[in-house]
Amino acid sequence: MDGCLSCKACATQCPIHVDIPTYKAKFLQLYYRQFRRPLRDYLIANIETILSIQSKLPRFWNSITQNPLSSFLFKHTLKLRDLPPLTQNPNHHLTFSHQHNHHSSPLNIPNVTLIQDAFTSFCDAPVLSDMVTFLNKMGLSVEVHPFFKNGKPLHITGFLDAFTKQVNQNSRLLKELTQSGQPLMGIEPSMTLVYRDEYCQCLKQKDPGFKVLLPQEFLSLHLDRLPKLTQPTHDFYLMSHCTEQTAEYNSQTQWKTIFEKMGLNLEIVPVGCCGMAGMYGHDTHHHTHSKHIYDLSWKNAIEKHSIQPHQLLVTGYSCRTQVKRISHFRPAHPIQALLNSIK
Ligand code: SF4
Structure with a gap:
């Protein structure tokens, strides 16, 4: 264990x-x-x-x-090491920002409500702001919901009573948002998938009455709004979070479809866990093992495909941290590549 x-x-x-x-x-x-x-x-x-x-x-x-x-x-x-820094300029100004446009519904309901997670919002904030910018460029109105705790760290450490309390509280809120007609989306795969896995287990329900979509699931519903590029760019390579790969089998092909729809080439690189796995890689007694796991799959794949730093796209926050820690460059999130392509 x-x-x-x-x-x-x-x-x-x-x-x-x-x-x-x-x-x-x-x-x-x-x-x-x-x-x-x-x-x-x-x-x-x-x-x-x-x-x-x-x-x-x-x-x-x-x-x-x-x-x-x-x-x-x-x-x-x-017994913790290499703790990542906080983003110098977090996006507090985005909270509850609601960019209306002609696509917003008459009832002023945003096209999507973004559910924040602590790691993206506080340690990798440009990913959040780039997500909002890209969705706005697609003509979609976005509301960034004020941050609330997801509870996954409580679950991992076995504070299950506190986790249950958090689940009950959050489920009420997420249900209310869903009932008011707001599609929900998260960014970080491991935190977003908790809402459909650990939450359902805790609530003992198959359908909790809400679904927080992954970015590629939400974008797949709006393929017709994606801008089409005429100028070809370089190829991109996608390495996905292991939890995302195991829980949602088509999550990678959804990204491929989105990229292709925009005229971009995305190659899916089959990799396992990067070795960071949330706090696992920050644990001093897991440090060597964590590096070996990275070498086995991620480092090997980067070398085999001769992937350049600007070509590698990574969906998981902890995976991006692990690439930075061992390969000394920070890969972008797929949404950042899409946004950069239309700038
Ligand atoms: S398959 Fe993954 S989650 Fe399951 S025991 Fe092995 S490392 Fe843990």
Whole structure:
């Protein structure tokens, strides 16, 4: 269980459907009813709240957390390493921004409501603003809903009572938004898919009454609005988050269709987990293993296809962090490539 990357292949692709990440969460809950939890478990479980607070003063917090002394302390006390910095200019101005245009409904309902996640919004904010810009360029009105915690870190660390409370609270909100006719979309695959996996398990319902779409699922509903490029550009390569690949089989081909519709060539690169897997790769005792997993699949694929940094597109936030940490460049999210192509 300690080596589990939470890729969910066992829960989705294995015909027996043994959901090890869920068993792990239950085990941790039971185990830590009897034994004392390490301090870092509380840090990881509450990472969404911590990032949300820190995002108000990103420069200050980056100066405290991103220096050799704090890295040393994190490594030797909390057993965590290479924690990513906060975005210097988060998109707080976008919250509840609602760009109307002639495609908005008469009732002023946006074409899509963006459900934020802590990692994209506070550590990779340009992806969020580029998403809004691209959708607006497609003639779609976007509302960025104020940030609320998703709860996945609570689930991973086995704080299942707190997770259940979060699920009940969020489900009411997401149901209300759905009932008011707002299509919902998230950006980060691992956080977005929690709404249709762990949430359904927790609510003991197959259909919770809402669905938060992945970006490619939403764009696939609006293919006719995609701008068509006349000038050919270079080829792109897509490496998807492992949870996304295992949970939604056609999630990669949807991106390919979107790119082709715009006149761009996208090659899907078959890879496994990048080795970061949320906090797994930040754990000091997983560090070597995390790098080996990256070398096995991602590094190998980048070298085999001679992929240049500007050609690699990566859907997962933690995967982009892992590429930066080991291959020393930060790949773009597919939506950023689409936006750059029409600039
Ligand atoms: S690494 Fe993936 S397939 Fe293996 S136990 Fe964990 S979730 Fe299941």
